[in-house]
Amino acid sequence: MKNPRLTKILLVGGFADSRCIQEAVRKGFPSNKVIVPHEADLCIIKGAIPQSNMVLEDENGKTLLAETVFEKAISALIKEFVESMNISGIHLRPDEVRWVITVPAIWSEAAKQFMRKCAYLAGIPDNQLIIALEPEAVSIYCQNIPSRDIDIGGDAITVFKEGTQHMVVDLGDRTVDIAVHEKIGKGFLSEIHHARFDDCGGHSVNTSLVEEFRKIFGKHLVDDLEQNHPLQFFDIHREFEAVKKVYDPFEKSRMEMRLPYVFLNTICQNMNQNDFEQMIRKSEHGDKIIMDKDYISMDPSFVNEQLFEPTAKRICELISQIICKVNNSRLTQIILVGGFADSKYIQEAIRTKFPNKKVIVPENANLSVLKGAVMFGHSPHLISHRVSRFTYGTEVSALFDNEKHDQKRKDIVDGEKRCTGVFGILTTAGTVLERDTTIERTYSTVQKYQRSIDLSIFMSTKENPMYIDEEECSKIGNFHLKLKQPTEEKRSVQVTVVFGNTELKVRAVDKKSGEKCDVSFELPLF
Structure with a gap:
């Protein structure tokens, strides 16, 4: 369904800097403005627990729902793939394709589920997608x-x-x-x-170059270039990226890269009352950096020690x-x-x-x-x-133990003293898990004709967390278990949590009817 208010697409992730990907998205969605945020591939890593209402923001403060961004990017890639196959004379039915999305291994379970949801919205059925x-x-x-x-x-x-x-x-x-x-x-x-x-990563070498430029030309000048002249700033990064990859310390030759000299010289004269070359010569490394027309030439010792070594x-x-x-x-x-x-x-x-x-x-x-x-x-x-990166578990109401439980968490349930918010461990951090390791728990409805059960999953960096709201704990999200035949009596559901794969999965069966429950995942709202 088209939305006239959807006018912008933000590209994030490791491939966001790819001109090929950018062009594919622009070609697939010509009426939308394509924006590549600063540090695109850190957007999900820095936001370790994505939220259903999470927005992404570019350098100019423009925002868009992250879910929409990823959905549109994946849609563009699907469209490009199908067109390429058709041009090659290969006509595939949608159900003949298994899609694989790669993610960094350090991504959280919530981030992987987020990617799966975006892929589903882009048209990839769950049973045809693998997260690698x-x-x-x-x-x-x-x-x-x-x-x-x-x-x-x-x-x-x-x-x-x-x-x-x-x-x-x-x-x-x-x-x-x-x-x-x-x-x-x-x-x-x-x-x-x-x-x-x-x-x-490689960009940290670029950052070292920018820091050296700040020392040479002044922080105010480089900041102005980055904020007010992003195209020229990006061109400098792109040029350095090209020479950085082929730089060979064994050859002991100078690193040369092209700069927009006339443009930079004008800025230097306006802001520093000195031309570009004068500021280089007056700098700490003036004897190691030479400007020759539109090219800057840097001595190997400067390149090695100041840029690459850190x-x-x-x-x-x-x-x-x-x-x-x-x-x-x-x-x-x-x-x-x-x-x-x-x-x-x-x-x-x-x-x-x-x-x-x-x-x-x-x-x-x-x-x-x-x-x-x-x-x-x-x-x-x-x-x-x-190897399990975290300790995973659910929220449970345990029998209250005066010796280990917090008195503030005491609650009376059906005449019994219970401790609320206890971290019910499913598997602990550092555990070696065989593929398709299953852990079973039974949960019951609490109301008549209850149609579903929400199973909240938590993770912790601690091996044995006590409560779900400890500083080291965070909520991954909710698995929504839908009962197909709700009744007046309480129903028990056998829940199987599957570990040892690239994603955490949950299966559920109504114990009385033997029917499988429909399971969906919902990211937390903050």
């Missing part, structure tokens, strides 16, 4: 890549031997996501350490922390993937820091997630075990 975790997709892809496609020797077709453990380091533009897997035979993989991330240190520290936690000699390989994995500087920094680990960089490392996701779509059972 990016590090897992990489591991699956790397199991069967030819040795010629990686930067290590050997004639084996498969990279890993049974029993070996490997670390996947996804070097994205904004974040670095790391997970550890073990090959357990017959192509199966087991998660050894749940994913962790830090915002030290980011490389943070990445290596994150890897070190996880290696120490795993503490296993079988962890022998580090796989670098993602757009920033092509950086020779980062590759060398990791090899130098971890000389006893084999560092693997697949060819076209930025496509590893995509290719692995296709393989996962065909064989989602290949990841046999996963």
